[in-house]
Amino acid sequence: MRIFKPYQAFISTTAVNYVGLSEMQYVVRQFTPEDLDAVVKINRACLPENYPPEFFLDHYYDNSQLFWVAEVAGKIVGYIMCRLEYGLSSFERAFTRRVHVISIAVLPPFRRQGIATALMEKVLYRSSETGASEIYLEVRVSNTPAISLYRKLGFTAVKVIKSYYLDGEDAYLMARKLPYP
Numbered sequence: 001m002r003i004f005k006p007y008q009a010f011i012s013t014t015a016v017n018y019v020g021l022s023e024m025q026y027v028v029r030q031f032t033p034e035d036l037d038a039v040v041k042i043n044r045a046c047l048p049e050n051y052p053p054e055f056f057l058d059h060y061y062d063n064s065q066l067f068w069v070a071e072v073a074g075k076i077v078g079y080i081m082c083r084l085e086y087g088l089s090s091f092e093r094a095f096t097r098r099v100h101v102i103s104i105a106v107l108p109p110f111r112r113q114g115i116a117t118a119l120m121e122k123v124l125y126r127s128s129e130t131g132a133s134e135i136y137l138e139v140r141v142s143n144t145p146a147i148s149l150y151r152k153l154g155f156t157a158v159k160v161i162k163s164y165y166l167d168g169e170d171a172y173l174m175a176r177k178l179p180y181p
């Protein structure tokens with residue numbers, strides 16, 4: 001299904017964005033607990049790495065500014081969940097404030113419309129506001145769509161983490177410096 005191509009200029013740091021120019025617009029807004037069931041279902045449908053509902057709620061309570069959903073016609077079609085951490089920099093031998101992207105997914109019929117990009121950009125802007133100096137994530141080495149998405153947003157593969165996933169697949173640790181852009 002082709003919905004529309006969003007104009008990047010419509011993506012800002014305001015709380016709610018109405019993005020796109022056709023009648024099928026999507027909204028990017030902060031997660032609320034009412035979204036929990038939908039987000040858990042998307043996570044289970046799209047990723048092998050699944051988490052109990054409490055895990056999502058904990059992230060909402062601790063890092064609500066880094067937990068966003070995308071809605072089309074009132075239906076949640078994607079989400080991004082992150083947390084703020086203090087840890088070793090991906091770029092230098094120093095401890096730093098950094099954002100960790102824990103999970104991102106968009107339902108298959110709504111992919112390639114820029115929704116993940118809009119979710120990521122929301123987090124990138126919000127992460128910059130927290131004063132974090134970098135953002136990082138793990139991605140399966142075989143996950144070409146996601147790797148391509150992250151590269152477009154300025155992430156680079158910093159290292160390979162051997163057998164990171166339960167099935168034995170390696171992960172790239174990908175990171176970029178903040179602020180964004």
Ligand SMILES: CC(C)(COP(=O)(O)OP(=O)(O)OC[C@H]1O[C@@H](n2cnc3c(N)ncnc32)[C@H](O)[C@@H]1OP(=O)(O)O)[C@@H](O)C(=O)NCCC(=O)NCCS
Pocket residue numbers: 046047104105106107110111112113114115116117118138139140143144145146148149150152
């Ligand atoms: C990865 C994922 C979140 C991308 O969502 P999306 O809304 O389709 O992404 P976007 O439309 O914003 O795509 C942005 C860019 O990513 C890349 N990309 C996205 N899907 C791609 C695909 N199937 N093949 C190749 N590149 C792809 C492209 O460079 C794309 O830009 P373009 O459309 O201008 O070519 C989605 O495919 C998904 O939910 N996958 C399953 C869950 C997952 O793998 N999550 C990441 C775990 S680390």
